[in-house]
Amino acid sequence: MQPSQNQVIEKYSKAIIETSQKIASLKTKIDRFSFLRVALLLIEILLFVLFVSSENETLIWVFGVLILVPIAVFVVVVKKQSRLSKAENYFKDLLWVYQNEVNVITLQENGYDNGTSFEDENHPYLSDLDIFGKSSLYALINRCSTKIGVNLLAAQLALPNVKIKIDQRQKAVQELTENIDGTFEFRAILKGNDVNGIDQLKQKLKDKLGKQLEFMNKPVLKVYIKILPFVMPIFITAGIIAGGKLWGILILILLIHAGLTFFLMKHINEVYYGFGGSATLLADYAAAIKWTEERNWKSEYIKNLFTSDKKVSSEIKKLSKIIQAFDARLNLLVGGLLNFTLLWDLRCCAKLAEWHQTSSSNVADGLERISYFEELISVATVSYNNPNWVFPIITNDFCLVSQDVGHPLIPRQKCVANDFSLDAKPTVDIVTGSNMAGKSTFLRTLGINMIMAYAGVPVCAKSMKISIFNILTYMRIKDSLNESTSTFKAELNRLKMILEKVQINNHPLVLIDEMLRGTNSKDKFLGSKVFIEKLIRVKTPTLFATHDLQLSELQTMHTEAVRNYHFDIQINNGEMEFDYKIKNGPCDKFNAAILLKQIGLSIDN
Structure with a gap:
C-alpha cells in the first residue's frame, strides 16, 4: 500500500531528526580529536624542551625516541579526524536533501536550479505552461547537481518523446521510486x-x-x-x-x-x-x-x-x-x-x-x-x-481521457480537479465563462499534465489516457519595447507560428486563452471566428477559452466540430462563489457587472 503524502512528510521528518543526531555525534567526536591534537602538540613541546635541556646521554636518547611518539599519534589522529569531518559533511548534505524535500512538498522554494536559463517565450508552450523559472514545473521536479543532468531534464520537458521511450521511462522511474531511500544518499554524495x-x-x-x-x-x-x-x-x-x-x-x-x-x-x-x-x-x-x-x-x-x-x-x-x-x-x-x-x-x-x-x-x-x-x-x-499521482497510459490512437486532473503547482488543499476528455475525433472546444472562474487555469492544467506525461512523470490526476500531441499555446502574449512590438503584433506573430506548425507538425493540439486582446471587439470576434474555422478545416484539436459568448454560437454552424464548455459563478447574498468545475454548454452567468459595481461603477439600465 502506497503511503499518503502526510506519511511521506513524516518519514522525511524522522530522517531529519536521525541525521541531525548523527551530525551532533560526529561533531562531538571531532571536537574531542581537536582537543587531543592540542594535547599532543603540548606534549611534543614538553618532550622537545626536555630533549634539548637534558645533559644525561641516556635521557637524550629516551626523549629523542619519545619525541617521535606524539608525531606518530598526531598523524593517526589527523587521518581519523579527516574521515570524521568528511562523514560530517556528507550527513550535512544528506540533511539538506531531506529538508529540501519537505520544502518542495509544502510548496516552498526548491534548493536546486529552477531552470530560468531555459525560458523561451518563442517556444510553442514553455512560457504559457510555466515549464521553466520560479514556481515552475522544472522547479518542482529538478534534483540535479550536474550541468549535464540539468540539461537532460530540461530537454525532457521541452522536446517531444516517442511512446516507446515514454513507456520505458515510466518503468525506470517506478523502479527508482521503489529504491528511493538510496537515491537520497546518491544526491547527498x-x-x-x-x-x-x-x-x-x-x-x-x-x-x-x-x-x-x-x-x-x-x-x-x-x-x-x-x-x-x-x-x-x-x-x-x-x-x-x-x-x-x-x-x-x-x-x-x-x-x-x-x-x-x-x-x-x-x-x-x-x-x-x-x-x-x-x-x-x-x-x-x-x-x-x-x-x-x-x-x-x-x-x-x-x-x-x-x-x-x-x-x-x-x-x-x-x-x-x-x-x-x-x-x-x-x-x-x-x-x-x-x-x-x-x-x-x-x-x-x-x-x-x-x-x-x-x-x-x-x-x-x-x-x-x-x-x-x-x-x-x-x-x-x-x-x-506525490503518491496520489498516476502514470498515464500512452496510446497510439487519438485520445485524451482524464479523471480528476488538477494543476501540480497549486497547493493540494486549494486545487480543484476536473474530468475532461477529447472527442473521438478532433474538435474545437470553446470554453466560456466569467473572469476568475478558472478557464485559464484549466487550460494550463491540461497542458502541464500532458508535458509531464510525455516526460515520463506521473500526472496530477486520478487517471489519464493520452496519445502524443505536439502542444501549441497562445496565452501570455506580451508587447516588446526593445523590438518595437505592440501587443496586437505579438498576438499576430503567435497566431502565425501556430498556423504554420499545425500544417507541418504531427498531431498538433492547440490551447488558446482569449485571442486578439489587443484589438476592438468586432475585429476580435471576426478574427477568432475565422481562426477557429481554419483549425476546424485542418482538423486540429483545440481548447479555446474566451469571454466572447458569440463564439459559442459556432456550434450551430459546425455541430460535429465544435463543442461548448463553461465555468460559471454562483451568487449568494450578493457575493460571488466559484466552484472551478468545468460544465457542458456555453456560460450564462458573467461577473464583470458585479466586479464593476464593487468599485463604484454600475452598468445597470
Whole structure:
C-alpha cells in the first residue's frame, strides 16, 4: 500500500531528526580529536624542551625516541579526524536533501536550479505552461547537481518523446521510486560539487588527455621512471655511508631531474590542468557510480545506461589516487623534493598514460551516467512525494481521457480537479465563462499534465489516457519595447507560428486563452471566428477559452466540430462563489457587472 503524502512528510521528518543526531555525534567526536591534537602538540613541546635541556646521554636518547611518539599519534589522529569531518559533511548534505524535500512538498522554494536559463517565450508552450523559472514545473521536479543532468531534464520537458521511450521511462522511474531511500544518499554524495565538474572531466578524458600525454611515449623515459623508486634509495644510502664522490653523483642526478622536470613543465601542466585538486571530487563520483553499479536494475531504460560490464567506480578510484598523488606538487617543498628525487610529476603522468589506455572511455561514459541517473531520480522523487499521482497510459490512437486532473503547482488543499476528455475525433472546444472562474487555469492544467506525461512523470490526476500531441499555446502574449512590438503584433506573430506548425507538425493540439486582446471587439470576434474555422478545416484539436459568448454560437454552424464548455459563478447574498468545475454548454452567468459595481461603477439600465 502506497503511503499518503502526510506519511511521506513524516518519514522525511524522522530522517531529519536521525541525521541531525548523527551530525551532533560526529561533531562531538571531532571536537574531542581537536582537543587531543592540542594535547599532543603540548606534549611534543614538553618532550622537545626536555630533549634539548637534558645533559644525561641516556635521557637524550629516551626523549629523542619519545619525541617521535606524539608525531606518530598526531598523524593517526589527523587521518581519523579527516574521515570524521568528511562523514560530517556528507550527513550535512544528506540533511539538506531531506529538508529540501519537505520544502518542495509544502510548496516552498526548491534548493536546486529552477531552470530560468531555459525560458523561451518563442517556444510553442514553455512560457504559457510555466515549464521553466520560479514556481515552475522544472522547479518542482529538478534534483540535479550536474550541468549535464540539468540539461537532460530540461530537454525532457521541452522536446517531444516517442511512446516507446515514454513507456520505458515510466518503468525506470517506478523502479527508482521503489529504491528511493538510496537515491537520497546518491544526491547527498553529489551535493556541493561543481555543477560543471563532470562536463569538464569528461571533456578532459575524451578529447584532451590522450594528446596531452603524447610526450610520455618515450620508452627510455618510461623505464627510467619505473626504476627510480628502487635506484634512488640505494644512491642515497650509499652517499650517506660512503660520502665523497657518490654525493657529487647524487647531486648531479638531482640537478638533471630538476632540469628535466623544468624542460617538460609545459606538458606536465597541460596534463594536470583540469585535474588539479579534483581527487575528492573524483572520489565522490566514484561513490555515486558505485551506487548505480551495485543494484540489479530491471528496467530496460536504466540497463541501457550501462555501456559495459566493467566496474567504472573502481577505475575512477584509481584515477582519484593518481590525482591525489599528483596534487603533491601543490606543496612547493614536498613537490620539489619528490621531483628532484623521483621525477614525481612525470611518474604521475606515466601512471595517467597507463590508466588512460585502459579506462578513459569507460570512465567518461560512467561519469555521464551519473547525470542520467540524476535526471531519472528527479522524476522518481516527485513520484514518491506525490503518491496520489498516476502514470498515464500512452496510446497510439487519438485520445485524451482524464479523471480528476488538477494543476501540480497549486497547493493540494486549494486545487480543484476536473474530468475532461477529447472527442473521438478532433474538435474545437470553446470554453466560456466569467473572469476568475478558472478557464485559464484549466487550460494550463491540461497542458502541464500532458508535458509531464510525455516526460515520463506521473500526472496530477486520478487517471489519464493520452496519445502524443505536439502542444501549441497562445496565452501570455506580451508587447516588446526593445523590438518595437505592440501587443496586437505579438498576438499576430503567435497566431502565425501556430498556423504554420499545425500544417507541418504531427498531431498538433492547440490551447488558446482569449485571442486578439489587443484589438476592438468586432475585429476580435471576426478574427477568432475565422481562426477557429481554419483549425476546424485542418482538423486540429483545440481548447479555446474566451469571454466572447458569440463564439459559442459556432456550434450551430459546425455541430460535429465544435463543442461548448463553461465555468460559471454562483451568487449568494450578493457575493460571488466559484466552484472551478468545468460544465457542458456555453456560460450564462458573467461577473464583470458585479466586479464593476464593487468599485463604484454600475452598468445597470
